[in-house]
Amino acid sequence: MSTVKTQVSPAQAQVTFIASSIGKKIFMATTGLFLFLFVSGHMVGNLQIFLGQDQLNTYAQALKDLPALIWPVRILMFIFFAVHIWRGIQLYFENKFSRPISYACNATVQAPLSSRTMIFSGAGILLYVVYHLLHFTFITTNPQYAGLHDTVGRHDVYSMVIFGYQNVAISVVYLVAMFSLCYHLSHAIPSFMQTIGLNNEKWEPRLKALGYLIAIVIFFGYSVIPAAVLSNLIVLPEGVH
Amino acid sequence: MxxxxxxxxxxxxxxxxxxxxxxxxxxxxxxxxxxxxxxxxxxxxxxxxxxxxxxxxxxxxxxxxxxxxxxxxxxxxxxxxxxxxxxxxxxxxxxxxxxxxxxxxxxxxxDLTVDRTSIDRVMQAGGFVSTHTGAAIDANAILVPKDKAEEAMDAAACIGCGACVAACKNASGMLFVAAKVSQLALLPQGQAERERRVNKMVAMMDIEGFGNCTNYYECEAVCPKDISVKFIAKMNREYMRALVK
Structure with missing residues (x-):
């Protein structure tokens, strides 16, 4: 007795690559890879704050003076981000609908919590990115930053960052967001390798460890900045109040 | 008790x-x-x-x-x-x-009886070797390296019970399909239909309404035959290979 009514006979089964479940995985993995590369590059850029005001402001000005580089990257990142989110939400609901009646008793053997909460850690990242852009890029939430200039007349990114993270609430929000990001990455990195087919029994534990390692490096690489500001390791340049 | x-x-x-x-x-x-x-x-x-x-x-x-x-x-x-x-x-x-x-x-x-014919239809889509074999040939007429034979056997251990689907938080059938795709892709007899097989089986799996794999590995944890998720990675490779072939 068959209760499943399939319209397609097995001999005629056909799904395009992009609509297939594996195609969707690869799509998520590759867009995620570019987002990860951006996050890594952004972190290295940020860490220049430890080299002093002049270095960070020179770097920020140099990026600004390269619109041919910065705009394509911004546009691509926006597309990858939007597509990654849109597909992620779509997959979340598709997967929910794949089990119309849930179990009365649920159990999990080995799936880490990070893997089961990707949609939530992802939502946390999205919310933070929106705030972060309003905070430091569009300078909407704290318009007083726009008037900050260093002695050579460049926009004083260095002081802006310090003012930003001297606010404990902003630093806490930042740390929570970085935790979401790294929690997301800890599953994303080994998952990426599995999805593109580069995994086996020998590599599985190594990739898992690599995922955690990279997530921890990214977390500290970002969090060290508000930590240094709050502990007065990085202070405002003389004459800036 | x-x-x-x-x-x-x-x-x-x-x-x-x-x-x-x-x-x-x-x-x-x-x-x-x-x-x-x-x-x-x-x-x-x-x-x-x-x-x-x-x-x-x-x-x-x-x-x-x-x-x-x-x-x-x-x-x-x-x-x-x-x-x-x-x-x-x-x-x-x-x-x-x-x-x-x-x-x-x-x-x-x-009650507790479910219709698992969706698994059979995935098999019908490509889980076979369509060669006219005739009488059984000598055991060693087609040489298969020992490691490949062992790996194919590990995949062939799948009994198609569907526990992987039941365990997956997304009700995905990837471990089952991956075991079947891998088993035949590893053996000489499976080569001729290698690309067609993975395309058809994945397509049928999607049409049947199985969920998408998000690498929870719960399937592997409950599999009564200990099928490894490495076969899912292998199927992903096979699928990409079929795309460019």
């Missing part, structure tokens, strides 16, 4: 089911889980209640007919299939939840 059972009862595919409570009394510790249900069913029949329907066949862990999600895990999450699970593994007096394999691709027929 005595147990309190919470069992999913559903009159037919169209009916709305619900969890019912039953008592399992004087159960021998060496009984299998299915034998325990047999005892409960005898009691239900005596009382004039419709016995609990469940799938079973060989009862020795080979056929893949038995299913059941016991306390939230397919086959009880123990080594082997439900028919191999012994009652001594449960605490005397404990409460046990017994539910059918749940997935859109596995609709309930009655």
């Amino acid at each position: 005595n147990f309190k059972l919470h069992v999913w009862r559903q009159k037919n595919a169209a009916a709305k089911g619900r969890m019912e409570q039953y008592e399992a009394r004087d159960i021998n510790a060496d009984m299998s889980f299915l034998e325990m249900l047999d005892v409960v069913n005898e009691d239900l029949v005596e009382k004039g209640i419709d016995p609990i329907h469940f799938d079973h066949d060989c009862r020795e862990g080979i056929c893949g007919a038995c299913s059941l999600v016991i306390n939230g895990l397919p086959h009880g999450g123990m080594t082997g299939t439900t028919c191999e699970v012994r009652m001594r593994l449960f605490k005397d007096g404990s409460t046990i939840y017994v539910e059918p394999f749940r997935a859109k691709a596995f609709p309930v027929i009655k």
Whole structure:
């Protein structure tokens, strides 16, 4: 007795690559890879704050003076981000609908919590990115930053960052967001390798460890900045109040 | 031993089911889980209640007919299939939840029995070698390196029970399909239809309404035949290879 009514006979089964479940995985993995590369590059850029005001402001000005580089990257990142989110939400609901009646008793053997909460850690990242852009890029939430200039007349990114993270609430929000990001990455990195087919029994534990390692490096690489500001390791340049 | 059972009862595919409570009394510790249900069913029949329907066949862990999600895990999450699970593994007096394999691709027929023909249709789409073989040829006429033979055998151990689908939080059938794709892709006989096979089987899997894999690896954890998720990585490779071939 068959209760499943399939319209397609097995001999005629056909799904395009992009609509297939594996195609969707690869799509998520590759867009995620570019987002990860951006996050890594952004972190290295940020860490220049430890080299002093002049270095960070020179770097920020140099990026600004390269619109041919910065705009394509911004546009691509926006597309990858939007597509990654849109597909992620779509997959979340598709997967929910794949089990119309849930179990009365649920159990999990080995799936880490990070893997089961990707949609939530992802939502946390999205919310933070929106705030972060309003905070430091569009300078909407704290318009007083726009008037900050260093002695050579460049926009004083260095002081802006310090003012930003001297606010404990902003630093806490930042740390929570970085935790979401790294929690997301800890599953994303080994998952990426599995999805593109580069995994086996020998590599599985190594990739898992690599995922955690990279997530921890990214977390500290970002969090060290508000930590240094709050502990007065990085202070405002003389004459800036 | 005595147990309190919470069992999913559903009159037919169209009916709305619900969890019912039953008592399992004087159960021998060496009984299998299915034998325990047999005892409960005898009691239900005596009382004039419709016995609990469940799938079973060989009862020795080979056929893949038995299913059941016991306390939230397919086959009880123990080594082997439900028919191999012994009652001594449960605490005397404990409460046990017994539910059918749940997935859109596995609709309930009655009680704990589900329709797993979606798995058969995925096999029909490409899980075969369509060569006219004639009489059996000599065992060593086609040479297969030992490591490849072993790996193909590991994949071939899949009995198609569907526990991977039941365990997956997304009800994905990737581990099952990956085992079948990998097994034939590793052997010389499977080469001619290698690309066609992976395309067709993945397409059929998607059409049947299985979920997408998000690498939880719960499938591997409950698989009674210990199929590794490395075969899913292998299938992903096969699928990309088929795209550019």
